[in-house]
Amino acid sequence: MGGALSDIAKRVSETRFTLQTEDFADGRELHRQLSSELTDYLLPRINRTQTPFMIAVGGSTGAGKSTLVNSLVGRTVSPAGVRRPTTGNPIVVHNPADTKFFESQSFLSDLPRSTDPTTSTPSVVLVPNDDVEPGTAVLDCPDIDSIAESNRELARRILMSADLWMFVTTANRYADAAPWALLRDAAVRNTSVAIVLDRVPPEANREVRHHLSSLLSESGLANSPIFAVAELELAEGLLPHSAIYPIRSWINQVSSEAQSQERIRQRTLTGSIGAMPAQVKSLADYAESQESTFDDLQLSLDQTFNAASEGLAEIFSDGRVLHGEVNARWQDFVGTGQLFRGLEPTMARMRDRISAAVTGKHDAASPLHIAILRSAAISLREQAIGVVDEISAQWLRNPAGSALLDAHPELRQSANDLEDAVKSAVSGWSNEVNALVRDIGQGKKSKARILSFGVGGVCAVVEYAAFWDPKYTYADDHASRNDANVALSLAGTIFGEQEAVNLIGSIRDRFLTTAAGILGDCRMPFDNVLRLSAVPARQAGVLRASGDRLEVAL
Incomplete structure (x- = not known):
């Protein structure tokens, strides 16, 4: 199987979209997605490269991703505020034992490394933290609906390179189109997804959770856990410990149980590989349009x-x-x-x-x-x-x-x-x-x-x-x-x-x-x-x- 995937990666890298046909944009986008998925996720794992278990925190603009990451870590490691977009670079919060892996360009190899979360230079920002379990990393993604196309592309790329998604949305935006396009892709790839429903008014909690559950079931994600976070005052930019305790406990459980972690990792990997032939054939259709x-x-x-x-x-x-x-x-x-x-x-x-x-x-x-x-x-x-x-x-x-x-x-x-x-x-x-x-x-x-x-x-x-x-x-x-x-x-x-x-x-x-x-x-x-x-x-x-x-x- 590794040989077949390597051959696909070679053929995809050789494919060219040089002509602006009517389907040029769709073909080029699929080509970009497949290239990054193969390079960032599939090939390193199929070749048995020792990679940390990666949990990507993604979502729409203003959903509270960075605030959640900061609160889980217990300190500000990812910029959060009213300015949009606040996160332009991926923030990788990892145990110091895994620093060597992320510094080695094994992850997002085309981007330089930085330790400054406020840098405006495109880079992977590395934040070592002893509270993160060894062999696990939390990735704070740019906004999936950012006004900057480069941010949107990078967000998708990080999500597709992760083993587990933690998708953050809000009580008044959970039905937006942008998140569901990605969530349906996750369902096709059998990617494990957890939903964090942020800023939920107490009186609407039951109704919103019920509707969100039905949407997840329709999209093939019926088993995805939902964590609701009430609309609370922040203390020094962080959510109260009690509000995020269920999420932190779940992450710690996944991170500490090797069997659970391997099951999730294998499920996502198998789903991604299984979805690859159909995507390659779709890319071939676009490539044929270029040829003709x-x-x-x-x-x-x-x-x-x-x-x-x-x-x-x-x-x-x-x-x-x-x-x-x-x-x-x-x-x-x-x-x-x-x-x-x-x-x-x-x-x-x-x-x-x-x-x-x-x-x-x-x-x-x-x-x-x-x-x-x-x-x-x-x-x-x-x-x-x-x-x-x-x-x-x-x-x-x-x-x-x-x-x-x-x-x-x-x-x-x-x-x-x-x-x-x-x-x-x-x-x-x-x-x-x-x-x-x-x-x-x-x-x-x-x-x-x-x-x-x-x-x-x-x-x-x-x-x-x-x-x-x-x-x-x-x-x-x-x-x-x-x-x-x-x-x-x-x-x-x-x-x-x-x-x-x-x-x-x-x-x-x-x-x-x-x-x-x-x-x-x-x-x-x-x-x-x-x-x-x-x-x-x-x-x-x-x-x-x-x-x-x-x-x-x-």
Whole structure:
């Protein structure tokens, strides 16, 4: 059984709640509770660590816990007063013989030790007292309904690490919801509980005790003893000896009778272990929600960016980049439309016209080149912004994704730096085109033709042709088809037909690679955020398996 519990502790420690799903808060709370119960209570006892018998005194704000503890000890060891909350740290009243155990960090190991009950530093306050039986400790808990969440969590943690609860409530607050949520947990774990009903008016004693008894029976705690403390004047902050004598006698009896103490200890331990498989399975359900949500976010990211990447070839090959200003500059480049009206079968005449255009006073190649780069950059930026907006919209429909977007505003601000990145990428591609044309121009075959047209003009022609592919061009876009055919014919005349096809294909592929790089840069912040929020694979499965092993061992 010890091995099964150790395995559960390992699996629980490996479980992560990184995504703010709808059940995130409940899952994280259960995870915290199980972690502390295993570390603070179950593992030390199942591994047979010699631990004192711990009696936790818990209850609501102002119920009189600290006053009761002080009165039982016979002196002020725990702050009590009108200021709320008065107890922020656990006060451990123990026999000096047990000091070594509590100083050794065996109890609440993550908290430092102190001997000052008034300290505001989170710590375990140790108060040695000779009147406490050796092997027994009384723990004064913070308020279970404290306004400070850390106090509430610590109170529950201490109660879950104790062998016996002494729950303090008052005649007018015993039916409050907060105590009963914890008391029902105690019933599930078979934790032994004693109820101290404080400040009970004599005339209401019978009625209140009867009603409280019925509530305890309904919650599975019918055998819990009830101690009533009348509403009395305090003497130097302490209750009269006669008022607490029944409680002190009962504690002394439990503390001094090893058989009784062991019975209570074993009952609580067995109940806690028996409740563990169901709690682990509940935690596995929450963990599975984390896994499925993470998978959904990852899938939407993959599908959206993959679809965008796959669509790049169509976007930058169907001629849409050549519309508008590019088309107007192309018409100007080839002779303001005259070329199409008087096109002669020989390409020499066409070459002469374009050569005149690029070598005369009117340089039509440079405006065309600029228009192509501008149109390509605009289209690329639109695609990048579009895919970021799409994935953001999908994540917004998911509570966890929406929380990630809120926590990482850079995900929505990727367009801020996109303008310069796109310009730089397109400019780099254009420089590659220029280098390719110049490199080919070193050969005798194409050198004269390239010089005749001018390097700028040739670059404009092949760039224009690169954004048109018959596989993607719209069937009814005859004008673009004709213009692109002219560009292809010109490139064939300059370089030779096959070399032109190869060159234009290479230029197109290089631009698509550039475009894919921009999309990859846009995706990177999303990948980084998911990596930081990664959920361990199969954490739900290993939790269920560890819970099943303990269930079999029981």
